[in-house]
Amino acid sequence: MLIKLAFCILASNPKRFILKQITPNNGSSKEALLEQIAGTKQSIKEQLLENGALMFRGFDLKTPEDFEEVALALEPGLQNNYAGTSPRNSRTKFVHSASELPGHYPIMQHCEMSFLPTAPRYLFFFCYVEPQDGGETPVCDFRKVYDQMDPKIRKEFERRGVKLIRNYTGPKTKTGKDVYQLKRWDELFKTTDHHVVEEEAKKNELEVTWMDDDRLKLVNSRPSVLEHPDTGEKVWFNHLQVFHREAAAIEYKHIYKRRGDLFSLKYMIALNTITFFKRLFKKPEDEAMHMVFADDGSEIPKSYVEHVEQLIWNNLEAEPWKRGDVLMIDNFSTSHGRLPYKGPRDILVAWSA
Ligand SMILES: [Fe+2]
Structure with missing residues (x-):
């Protein structure tokens, strides 16, 4: 039995x-x-x-x-x-x-x-x-995420591709640092030499823009899906659920559902509040990380991120x-x-x- x-x-x-x-x-x-x-x-x-x-x-x-x-x-x-x-x-x-x-x-x-x-x-x-x-x-x-995705949404991602936007502070940046900061560009590239950064970025097909206050913007476009090199299976292969400005707040709702404790309730509220104010006061392209569609740079709807995270x-x-x-x-x-x-x-x- x-x-x-x-x-x-x-x-x-x-x-x-x-x-x-x-x-x-x-x-x-x-x-x-x-x-x-x-x-x-x-x-x-x-x-x-x-x-x-x-x-x-x-x-x-x-x-x-x-x-x-x-x-x-x-x-x-x-x-x-x-x-x-x-x-x-x-x-x-x-x-x-x-x-x-x-x-x-x-x-x-x-x-x-x-x-x-x-x-x-x-x-x-x-x-x-x-x-x-x-x-x-x-x-x-x-x-499985690829297979189970709403075919309409999946097709749209396959057709349009994704564009990634990253904004890094530098060693001399003074203002406007994010609550959750990525490493600085000099830490990422292990140099303070702009020319070396540009050469390295070129190898990875990253578009470099030097901004005010010693900041660096990296932008690149990628396909949304990969064909597995050994099996030919299609794989959801992009960072939408990490880079999109709504992603962390959505994730914490799932985490709270799993843990159901005060610790996750506190951070679910905190991340959702931060995201709410960023939506009001910060342009998406100025976020530390964000993702848009590659073909015309338009926003990826929050409902798509929710769908992918649910899957x-x-x-x-x-x-x-x-x-x-x-x-x-x-x-x-x-x-x-x-x-x-x-x-x-x-x-x-x-x-x-
Ligand atoms: Fe990782």
């Missing part, structure tokens, strides 16, 4: 199987895991292609160096260039902090750097310090972290994000081309 009940629960919740767990075959030491990876590499690749995300759990991994070794065993082509938006600190040659954004701020689901022509192929996360309250790194199958939450899988976990993600099919948290949390990241 109990087995039948458990089967019914699992069968009624197919989302459980997006994030596949890989546990010890023959010992839980780091060396045993490296052996397990070497002996099952083909199967790991196949499972990743099908599931989109794999969680290596139950292995005795303690340090950023252990994580780096495991990630390199899974994918030798790790990279350490980063042109994304999150503030990050490096821990080893290829390992960084996942994000230094404050714990209460939600990181909405995204395929890493989908706004650049050089988006990474695989991502790796490591649980160095296990969060006690929230702080999951949920994943979502963006092939994402319908397909979201959020497994609480355990210390030593390694999460491997196919960035060309599966998104990741971060739920808000309280207390200590240290999740590390690495990625490959």
Whole structure:
């Protein structure tokens, strides 16, 4: 009876199987895991292609160096260039902090750097310090988001593409900083030389405009959808649910529904209030991040963002972290994000081309 009940629960919740767990075959030491990876590499690749995300759990991994070794065993082509938006600190040659954004701020689901022509192929996360309250790194199958989208809206995105707008402060900026500030342009490009910034931006097809008060505007247009390089499946592959000015306020409504506590109620109200006043007093193109349609630069309706975020939450899988976990993600099919948290949390990241 109990087995039948458990089967019914699992069968009624197919989302459980997006994030596949890989546990010890023959010992839980780091060396045993490296052996397990070497002996099952083909199967790991196949499972990743099908599931989109794999969680290596139950292995005795303690340090950023252990994580780096495991990630390199899974994918030798790790990279350490980063042109994304999150503030990050490096821990080893290829390992960084996942994000230094404050714990209460939600990181909405995204395929890493989908706004650049050089988006990474695989991502790796490591649980160095296990969060006690929230702080999951949920994943979502963006092939399903594409498939389940209202065909009219999907067609519009496919036809029109998306334009991303980012506004960075600089080392000499004095006025009008945002409540939630991205890193500064000199931190992003690791230089204060305008010429070097312009050269780097050109490589990533970013249009550069130097603004008053040492500010930098970066604009680029991208397709909304990607064809998976191995399977040909269509994937929702853009940052609408991160960059759009309405996105964070919408996200917090879902978070409050999930957590139902005072912590998320407080920040849901705060983010919705900030967004309300920005709508009144700030031009969308002056936001730290925003997204519009690429063909004529017109606004993407809030209802579209709500629709996409609802689909994402319908397909979201959020497994609480355990210390030593390694999460491997196919960035060309599966998104990741971060739920808000309280207390200590240290999740590390690495990625490959
Ligand atoms: Fe990310």
